[in-house]
Amino acid sequence: MKSIKENNNNTKNKRAMDLKLLSISSVIILLVIVIAANILFDKLLGGPLTFDFSATHKNSISKKTEEFIDTIPDGTSIRIVGLFDLPASLEHDPLEYIAPLLEAYDNYAGDKIKVEYINPSKYPSIIKELDPSGSYDLKSGYYVVKNGEKIAIVDPYDCFSYDSSYDYAVPTAVLAEYTFSNTINNLLSEKVKHAYFVSGLQEDPGYEMKSILTALGCESKSINVSGDFTIPDDCDILFLNGINADIPESVMLKLDEYIAKGGKVIVSVNYYSNTSEKYENLNKSLAKVNLYIEDCLIEENDPSYVLSADYYESYVDITDEFKGFTDKDQLHSGFPRSIRVCDAPLDYVSTYPVLTTSDKAKAVNVEGGFLQYMNEGKYNIGMYATYDDGNANPEVFVFGTNNLTADSYISGYGYSDQNVLFIRGCVRRMLSIAPEESLDIPSYPVDSHAIDKDRATSTSITVTALIFIAIIPLALIICATVVYNRRKHL
Amino acid sequence: MTAIFKREFLSFFRNPVGYVVIALFSFISGVYFVNMLMNISVDISLEIISLRSFFIIIVPIVTMGLFSEDRKKGTEVLYYTNPITMFDVVAGKFLAAMSLIFVMFINVFIHMIVTKAFGGVVGAGDFGAAIVFFFLAALFVAIGCFASALTDSQIISALLCFLFILVIQMLSTFASFLNSSVSSVLILMNVDSEKANAFGSGLADVISWLDPFVKTQRFRFGVFGVAPLFFCLSMAVFFLYLTFRMLEKKRWSQR
Amino acid sequence: MIEINNLVKHYGTKKAVNDISFTVNDGEVLGFLGPNGAGKTTTMNIITGYLSSTSGTVKVNGHDILEEPELAKKDIGYLPEQPPLYNDMTVIEFLNFMCDLKKVRKADRKPMLSEIMDMVKISSVSDRLIGNLSKGYKQRVGIAQALIGDPKILILDEPTVGLDPGQVIEIRKLVKSLSKNHSIVISSHILSEIQAVCDRVVILNHGKVAAIDTIPDLSRRLSGTSKFLLTVRGDGDDIVSKIKMLTSIQDVSIRRSEGEYYEIEILVSNSAKTDPREAIFFALAKAGYPMLEFRSLDPTLEEIFLSITG
Structure with missing residues (x-):
């Protein structure tokens, strides 16, 4: 009986229940549709239906880059990882010129290029994932471009050129697309880099250095000075790593040839293991790039530089030109020789000090156990040389210490040591792709919102201010009162 | 629909409300504009973005009376008993409020012209910001309509609308707060820190996916996307539909 | 329609x-x-x-x-x-x-x-x-x-x-x-x-x-119990009895009295074929009681409901 009554009641309420059901279900269905449609829109059409109308097209990649991306073979997958959280708002952030552009890479390249942002302070494992060997000094704030095993680092601040005529750097042009396209191009280049170690000169075995080079995407081989010494054509970088004997004349000729063609050479020697060697042949070659290895030991006399009691283990300063390679300003040197500009330098060669001692260093010559004090002053422990003209572009680093490249040092201090970071920087600099292979992508000026100063006189601004801040609002308020009063009494 | 639109739009100008809101907007936008002029660098898109933060005040003022007043004064009977649909009513009132916002925005168009006259740049980014302004306004006005249909008190409806907009403006902040707090709680519970961070930021991503400000931020740089606009518009439609349902509910509700 | x-x-x-x-x-x-x-x-x-x-x-x-x-x-x-x-x-x-x-x-x-x-x-x-x-x-x-x-x-x-x-x-x-x-x-x-x-x-x-x-x-339907109100000067009880004697009168009661003045309510049965008002007039005239007011009472809404629902 009771159930019949309830049933009756229910049928009577059917219309209201139906309407309620319709109402609630339609709202839910609409919500689901809206969310689903938005997700679809986001994922499928978000890319194609995005248009760059900005005057400088700063948010889209140029035709050149598109063509370049088209040449990237299918199946390639390049990761561009920003080692930071992309800020929700890009206003007043240099990333304004970079993040939307990278999105355009991602959109255009499909699976070939993937852009992501991962903050290493939250996901420390990303560093290991990107750089398993720890060859790079990955830090938050950088972009990392990774293709297979090879990686490259892009600092967002490198994406601009600056006007340094002010006290602070004023960005003037945006190079973001140039930087990224070329970085990707470099990573993709099929050409494997080759490093050759000259052997047979009582040199350091260079095991550690070779493994560092492998991590930098560079194969290492040895070439012996004996017999038929030739420097192969595919040699990208030549190491004379901790040699204790001078090079034979045949090698000297080949070396001259190699440097003249634009070769890259890293030479390291010291005074510790062979005090008598004068490297006459090597110095003849180095004279082609205005460098000279002195036959003396540098003694550091500034207590703040000295590392141990014997004055020969000391700090050396990195010169300004090369400071970007590491965080620190100083490296370790041990039993260094001094490197100087040779006598009668060639005028088309530029040399730069790389590592320098304090002002109080002294050069010491050991001849038959006799110490002869030479003049006190600042000595170069490392120097860099290159040609001024752009054609052949040889680069030569000469270090008067083995602490940068020798196994004994590296195995003792590890791959994170400043010296290792520094030598990596030198190698990276030398291994960068030659200019003719880079993509020619123009930069464009940073957005300017400046108005014409001649027209923006104080009078015109005052008048404008008066109109917009006072007259228009006041006129509207007067309108309001007039309308209110008139209508009130209707 | 035109009938409702006409009445609602004109009623803003029959009362002082419309003039006062426009005066307020003119003043605020004028201050921003003149300030930029004095710095000899005028970025209209920045002005528009700054003006967006006043939605939280302007939208509630504009929408608070749209439906609640009718309910209170009994004039809603007219909408139910005349040969028009509730859709017409909702659409008409929504468009009236949007038109008022458009009228306010004329200020910014004038600023653009003045900028040009001063030899400044008015580019795609500025128009992008303007487009975003209107789509965001549409979303917020739709929310205001819904808030107004919930109650017969103008004050409560304005407060509700204010809260809604506040929540939306805070979404990103809320998301990052949630991100860090959830991950730290999970880490305290001995969850692997990377997993905890992944969970936290996943949660934050879901929430910030809903943030219309983040979605539309590229417009200011000249990147026009259809998807973000579709998001604002579809959400506005959703809230208008909710409004419509609230009004329809009045008919069949048995309370 | x-x-x-x-x-x-x-x-x-x-x-x-x-x-x-x-x-x-x-x-x-x-x-x-x-x-x-x-x-x-x-x-x-x-x-x-x-x-x-x-x-x-x-x-x-x-x-x-x-x-x-x-x-x-x-x-x-x-x-x-x-x-x-x-x-x-x-x-x-x-x-x-x-x-x-x-x-x-x-x-x-x-x-x-x-x-x-x-x-x-x-x-x-x-x-x-x-x-x-x-x-x-x-x-x-x-x-x-x-x-x-x-x-x-x-x-x-x-x-x-x-x-x-x-x-x-x-x-x-x-x-x-x-x-x-x-x-x-x-x-x-x-x-x-x-x-x-x-x-x-x-x-x-x-x-x-x-x-x-x-x-x-x-x-x-309402007039099944139609009502009249009468104001008469004279002896109340006598008036009531005089009216009661008439045909088709259901009930007569004194509503109010003030000295010699009486307000009398008359309930008339619906079965009456003739209008009882004439008879009432003549009966009172004959008895020498002057009639000061004679009107039919509109039924109140309550009465309608009572009559319809009750």
Whole structure:
């Protein structure tokens, strides 16, 4: 009986229940549709239906880059990882010129290029994932471009050129697309880099250095000075790593040839293991790039530089030109020789000090156990040389210490040591792709919102201010009162 | 629909409300504009973005009376008993409020012209910001309509609308707060820190996916996307539909 | 024509309208009578489409109010109990807005508005703000609003409530004149008002139809217990006994006395074929009791309900 009554009641309420059901279900269905449609829109059409109308097209990649991306073979997958959280708002952030552009890479390249942002302070494992060997000094704030095993680092601040005529750097042009396209191009280049170690000169075995080079995407081989010494054509970088004997004349000729063609050479020697060697042949070659290895030991006399009691283990300063390679300003040197500009330098060669001692260093010559004090002053422990003209572009680093490249040092201090970071920087600099292979992508000026100063006189601004801040609002308020009063009494 | 639109739009100008809101907007936008002029660098898109933060005040003022007043004064009977649909009513009132916002925005168009006259740049980014302004306004006005249909008190409806907009403006902040707090709680519970961070930021991503400000931020740089606009518009439609349902509910509700 | 079938409206567990069925014919004035809370307003709200019924149907000229609301609503002009007026508009602005709502063609507007304003006598206030008008004028603007679009059916919910007597008479006159061209449903809790203008009456009580009848039929049914009030000077008890002796008198009682003056209430049985009033007059005249007042008592609403429901 009771159930019949309830049933009756229910049928009577059917219309209201139906309407309620319709109402609630339609709202839910609409919500689901809206969310689903938005997700679809986001994922499928978000890319194609995005248009760059900005005057400088700063948010889209140029035709050149598109063509370049088209040449990237299918199946390639390049990761561009920003080692930071992309800020929700890009206003007043240099990333304004970079993040939307990278999105355009991602959109255009499909699976070939993937852009992501991962903050290493939250996901420390990303560093290991990107750089398993720890060859790079990955830090938050950088972009990392990774293709297979090879990686490259892009600092967002490198994406601009600056006007340094002010006290602070004023960005003037945006190079973001140039930087990224070329970085990707470099990573993709099929050409494997080759490093050759000259052997047979009582040199350091260079095991550690070779493994560092492998991590930098560079194969290492040895070439012996004996017999038929030739420097192969595919040699990208030549190491004379901790040699204790001078090079034979045949090698000297080949070396001259190699440097003249634009070769890259890293030479390291010291005074510790062979005090008598004068490297006459090597110095003849180095004279082609205005460098000279002195036959003396540098003694550091500034207590703040000295590392141990014997004055020969000391700090050396990195010169300004090369400071970007590491965080620190100083490296370790041990039993260094001094490197100087040779006598009668060639005028088309530029040399730069790389590592320098304090002002109080002294050069010491050991001849038959006799110490002869030479003049006190600042000595170069490392120097860099290159040609001024752009054609052949040889680069030569000469270090008067083995602490940068020798196994004994590296195995003792590890791959994170400043010296290792520094030598990596030198190698990276030398291994960068030659200019003719880079993509020619123009930069464009940073957005300017400046108005014409001649027209923006104080009078015109005052008048404008008066109109917009006072007259228009006041006129509207007067309108309001007039309308209110008139209508009130209707 | 035109009938409702006409009445609602004109009623803003029959009362002082419309003039006062426009005066307020003119003043605020004028201050921003003149300030930029004095710095000899005028970025209209920045002005528009700054003006967006006043939605939280302007939208509630504009929408608070749209439906609640009718309910209170009994004039809603007219909408139910005349040969028009509730859709017409909702659409008409929504468009009236949007038109008022458009009228306010004329200020910014004038600023653009003045900028040009001063030899400044008015580019795609500025128009992008303007487009975003209107789509965001549409979303917020739709929310205001819904808030107004919930109650017969103008004050409560304005407060509700204010809260809604506040929540939306805070979404990103809320998301990052949630991100860090959830991950730290999970880490305290001995969850692997990377997993905890992944969970936290996943949660934050879901929430910030809903943030219309983040979605539309590229417009200011000249990147026009259809998807973000579709998001604002579809959400506005959703809230208008909710409004419509609230009004329809009045008919069949048995309370 | 409005056909109402088995209309039910629940509010929570309460049934505001419980199974009402009746028909409003073309050209007729139908009165809706009932005490407050009887379901008059709810029924009207359902007919006009303001509310949806829990069950049952309303058809306006063949169009179901739920299924073809626009067509149905086109034929209805509604004046709710609280006239739906925008206080911030002038009369003419408001009526123009109503023309928009009812989709009156632009060309027809001016003549229609001036005709309506003349009819309800609001031409003189057409440019005044509605919020500044008196209650009577507001009611008239409410009626004018209902008349726009020339609907065939007018539904007026308590159109005279809260008005002063002069205004009540004006409104009644207006309704009478409107009844020539419209079907009208008018609700009231005042019987005399309904009697004055209606052809037929629906009496509602507790959400149910207590009676549907034409005015003459209703009064006939009511006159089954018709009542007279008499003021006579003389001896009360004697007067009562004298009247009681007459035929077809059911009951006689003294309602009030003041010295020699007696107010006497007479209940007359309906079976009487002749009017008992003559006999009463002559009987009292013969007895020498001067009659100072003799009138029939209108039945009160309560009495109607008592008689119909009790």
